[in-house]
Amino acid sequence: MNQLNPTIPGIPAVDVSGVSRVFSTKRGEVTALDGIDLTIAPGEFVSLIGPSGCGKSTLLRLIADLDQPTTGSINVFGTPAGIARQNQKYGIAFQQAGLLPWRTVTGNIALPLELHGVGKTARTQRVSELIEMVGLTEFAGSYPDQLSGGMQQRVAIARSLAEKPELLLMDEPFGALDEMTRERMQAELLRIAAESKAAVVFVTHSIPEAVFLSDRVVVMSPRPGRITGVVPVSLSRSASSDAEALREDTAFFASVTAVREELHGESSGASARGVDLR
Amino acid sequence: MTAALSSRSLRAKSARARLQPFILGVISVVLLAVLWELYKFAGPADGLTIGETRVLPRTTDLAMPHVWDMIARLGGPLTGSSTAIPLWLAVLKAAGMSLGIAAIGWSLGLIVGFALAVLMQRFRIAESAVLPLVILSQTVPLIALAPVVRVWGSRLEFGSFEWESWMSVAVIASYLAFFPIAVGALRGLQSPDTIHEELMRSYAAGWWKTLVYLRLPASVPYLLPALGLGAANAVIGTIVAEVSTGLSGGIGRMILDFSNFASSDPAKPWAPIFGAILLGLVAAGLVSLLGLALGRYRRAEVSR
Numbered sequence: 285m286n287q288l289n290p291t292i293p294g295i296p297a298v299d300v301s302g303v304s305r306v307f308s309t310k311r312g313e314v315t316a317l318d319g320i321d322l323t324i325a326p327g328e329f330v331s332l333i334g335p336s337g338c339g340k341s342t343l344l345r346l347i348a349d350l351d352q353p354t355t356g357s358i359n360v361f362g363t364p365a366g367i368a369r370q371n372q373k374y375g376i377a378f379q380q381a382g383l384l385p386w387r388t389v390t391g392n393i394a395l396p397l398e399l400h401g402v403g404k405t406a407r408t409q410r411v412s413e414l415i416e417m418v419g420l421t422e423f424a425g426s427y428p429d430q431l432s433g434g435m436q437q438r439v440a441i442a443r444s445l446a447e448k449p450e451l452l453l454m455d456e457p458f459g460a461l462d463e464m465t466r467e468r469m470q471a472e473l474l475r476i477a478a479e480s481k482a483a484v485v486f487v488t489h490s491i492p493e494a495v496f497l498s499d500r501v502v503v504m505s506p507r508p509g510r511i512t513g514v515v516p517v518s519l520s521r522s523a524s525s526d527a528e529a530l531r532e533d534t535a536f537f538a539s540v541t542a543v544r545e546e547l548h549g550e551s552s553g554a555s556a557r558g559v560d561l562r
Numbered sequence: 563m564t565a566a567l568s569s570r571s572l573r574a575k576s577a578r579a580r581l582q583p584f585i586l587g588v589i590s591v592v593l594l595a596v597l598w599e600l601y602k603f604a605g606p607a608d609g610l611t612i613g614e615t616r617v618l619p620r621t622t623d624l625a626m627p628h629v630w631d632m633i634a635r636l637g638g639p640l641t642g643s644s645t646a647i648p649l650w651l652a653v654l655k656a657a658g659m660s661l662g663i664a665a666i667g668w669s670l671g672l673i674v675g676f677a678l679a680v681l682m683q684r685f686r687i688a689e690s691a692v693l694p695l696v697i698l699s700q701t702v703p704l705i706a707l708a709p710v711v712r713v714w715g716s717r718l719e720f721g722s723f724e725w726e727s728w729m730s731v732a733v734i735a736s737y738l739a740f741f742p743i744a745v746g747a748l749r750g751l752q753s754p755d756t757i758h759e760e761l762m763r764s765y766a767a768g769w770w771k772t773l774v775y776l777r778l779p780a781s782v783p784y785l786l787p788a789l790g791l792g793a794a795n796a797v798i799g800t801i802v803a804e805v806s807t808g809l810s811g812g813i814g815r816m817i818l819d820f821s822n823f824a825s826s827d828p829a830k831p832w833a834p835i836f837g838a839i840l841l842g843l844v845a846a847g848l849v850s851l852l853g854l855a856l857g858r859y860r861r862a863e864v865s866r
Contacts (some may be wrong), residue, residue, distance in 0.1 A: 350760050370766045382757040385777050385861045399765050399775065427861055 295362040297451050298324040298347055302504065305342055315508035316342045320356070320512065322502065322548035324414030326450060329477055331494035331501045333550045339509025340487045341455050346455050347485060348376055360451060372400065372452040373483075375444030379459045381436035383428040389415065390424045396446045396553065414442040417476065434465035445480060452474075452477070452484045458493070466533075470496055491547070495519075495539045498529060503546040514544040515539065534560050595629045602626050617711030617733075626830040635829035636836070636858075649830070653816070653837040655775050657792065659840055660800050660812040663767025668796040670846055674736065675792070683751040683777065684769065691750075700741050708734055708806035734807075735799035739792040746788020750781025782859035789852065793845040801838060813837045 305317040317339040324330050333341040345351040346358055349369040351436040360368035368374065375396075383392045393414050397407045415424050418438040437457055442451060442519055457468045474497060477484050487496050494501045517539045519530055530536060602621045609625075610618035619625055627635075636653070639646035651829050678696065682689040710732050716723040762772045804814025816834040823830040853860070 348764055350763060369764060373764060374764070376761070376764045378760075380757055380759055382755070382761055384776070384779070386859045387579050388780075395775070399767050399771055410797065427858075429861055 285517075287406050295326075296323045296359075297326045297328065297361060298322065298357040298485065300347070300443045301344075301357055303346065303353045303358060305339070305346060305351070306354045310357065316351075317346075318508035318510055320511060324484050324485060326361075328353050328488065329474075329497055329499045331486045331488055331498040332504060333487070333491065333494045333501055334504030334509075334547070335436050335487055335506055335536055339506070340346050340504050343504075344453055344485060348374065357417075372447055373449060374395075374473070375447065375449040376453045377440045377444045377455070377457045379456040381428070381433075381440040383436055383439055383443075388425050388427055389420055389431070390412055393443045393446055394430070400447070401490040410446065414445060417445075417479075418442045418472070422464075432465075434469065437461060437469065438472075439551040441469075443478070445476065445482075448480065450482050452480075454484065455487045456489070457486075459488075464491070470527065473497065474489050476504050486550055491543050492531075495536060495543060501539075501543050503543060512549075515542045515546055564584055565706040580823070583596070598626065599629055602628070602858030609690060621728055624825060624828045627832065632832045632836075633827045636825070636833055649833050652703035653813070653833050656813045656816045656834065657837040657841045660797070660804065660814065660838075661844060663732050663804075663812065664793075664841070664845060666733040666798040667800060668739045668793055670732065671739025671741075672743055672789070674746050675788075678740070678744045679747035679751055680773070682748050689748070695756050696741060696744055699737070702733065702793060703708035704738070704802050704856070705775050705806050707737065708803055712807050726798055730807050731800055731803040732804035735796040737777035738795035742788045742795065743785075744790035746784050746791070747781055750788075751777045753784060755782045757771065779859050781858050785848070786853045790846060790849045793849045794842060795802050797838075801841075 300320055300322040301410060303317060303320040304315065307314045307316055321345060322330075322343075332343060334340050335375070340451075342351065345359065346353050349358075349365040351365075358365040360373050363371070363373075382393065387395065390411055394407050399473045412421075412424075415421055418441060420435060420438060420442075423431060423435065429437070431439070435461075442456065445455075458469050461469060470493060473484075484497075486494070486497060495517055496519075498517050501517060502511055503513045503515065504510065505512045519533060519535050519539070534535060589687040603620060603622040609616050623631075635770070636648075636650040638649055640649050640652045650855065678692060683693055707728055708730070711778055712730045714728045715727075715733070718725045732806050750774075758776055759772070762776055767775065799819070801814035802814065803809070804812040809815060813834050817831070817838065820831040
């Protein structure tokens with residue numbers, strides 16, 4: 285997965301081609317996304333990064349079929365995004381945990397399974413697996429208002445994994461967390477993504493977060509939202525390497541610098557295209 | 563040991579916390595009685611008139627019987643006849659009948675109000691078409707409505723079914739009860755956050771599943787106060803409709819009948835008024851029991 289240009293065997297997890305999204309507002313039309321092409325391989329971890337208003341969340345919402353593109357097409361595992369949603373091809377987590385306050389941790393994680401008619405025995409087993417995976421066994425019977433923000437977010441991530449999706453869509457899921465919780469959650473997410481072999485599309489505005497997590501970082505610029513560059517990250521994320529060491533690795537800093545230059549290069553204009561992507 | 567102890571003291575504390583509103587309620591009733599007697603003792607016998615208008619009531623025994631006289635009267639017989647039942651029992655019976663009718667009216671109002679709310683939530687066009695009508699419906703005076711309902715009802719015939727006059731009263735009560743329920747339920751059904759609606763969409767959950775799993779539970783904190791208002795409206799509607807349709811046996815008719823005794827037996831007209839207050843308290847109490855039963859759906863209300 286660390287090649288410069290990941291070759292995609294068979295059907296890509298996400299295939300975005302020629303997508304634009306124009307919002308009509310009272311003050312005229314706003315182009316949120318323009319000319320977006322992006323292909324994500326199965327099992328690949330891709331971050332979308334850019335300043336506010338660059339359309340990274342909009343792009344994620346289009347992939348999730350929570351919104352429709354004005355032009356272009358989006359395929360998820362070879363089917364249009366709408367059908368992929370109907371077929372439950374992805375799990376999603378937002379910046380807010382979005383737990384139902386009247387359901388316990390168990391009930392919240394079980395929600396998608398209940399909605400899709402998974403039998404009680406299978407459900408109970410899957411939910412307890414997930415609760416263990418996110419380390420909330422003691423809190424299985426707690427209600428969301430009894431949990432900290434980090435715990436709530438872990439429940440939301442467990443919920444997004446409930447149906448073993450091959451694609452995870454995450455919209456700044458750690459944005460509201462403090463730095464320490466955030467780093468721990470990032471390490472957990474890496475482990476979970478590796479275990480579940482799911483492709484991940486991860487929206488963030490933190491450079492270190494994007495670099496730490498991703499195989500590729502997609503850099504976007506605002507007005508109109510465009511992809512200005514793609515930075516491949518090659519960190520040696522073997523199972524044994526611990527997160528702390530990884531964050532202090534020289535390759536980590538090199539990638540952070542590359543993403544930063546890509547982001548800033550855009551704002552200074554002409555030199556953007558010339559950034560060396562290795 | 564310590565755990566058991568602390569849990570016991572916790573329970574004692576929560577019992578005290580639960581008793582507190584009850585104690586406060588009793589204190590406020592006693593205070594009201596004291597105020598009544600104080601004014602009766604200190605106020606001018608003929609009240610206070612400014613120009614032609616009396617701004618403070620007379621304090622004679624006719625206008626304001628002593629609290630203890632009113633309570634004593636409740637223990638006395640309903641009429642002068644030797645076989646008469648005690649007045650308090652007659653009042654309770656009448657209040658019981660009115661409560662039954664109000665409960666039926668409230669249930670009817672709940673069904674109609676909820677159905678309208680679901681319809682309005684489902685179709686935006688229904689909201690803009692129905693909501694003004696719902697509001698308009700509440701401007702029709704009850705007194706005007708009562709005879710119409712009675713006449714229409716008496717024309718209804720389905721086989722052996724026969725329209726009885728208490729049904730008219732229940733319909734009028736429901737007419738008042740459905741309004742706050744419809745408005746409250748609509749607000750509740752529309753209350754889920756965008757994030758929850760999008761989550762349901764990402765699960766490809768249709769309208770019905772979204773209603774059952776998201777909108778209904780989310781509506782509870784909005785629905786409960788609306789149900790309380792609906793209950794109060796149903797009680798008022800029942801009492802007023804009993805008077806205006808002439809239905810006998812309920813508390814409304816009793817208030818009307820007993821007002822004839824204002825000069826001969828001044829404590830007696832107060833008895834059905836106490837009955838009506840009791841009726842309102844019981845109705846409110848029953849609704850708050852419902853709130854306790856639905857406690858877990860109110861977590862958002864408690865925690866946010």
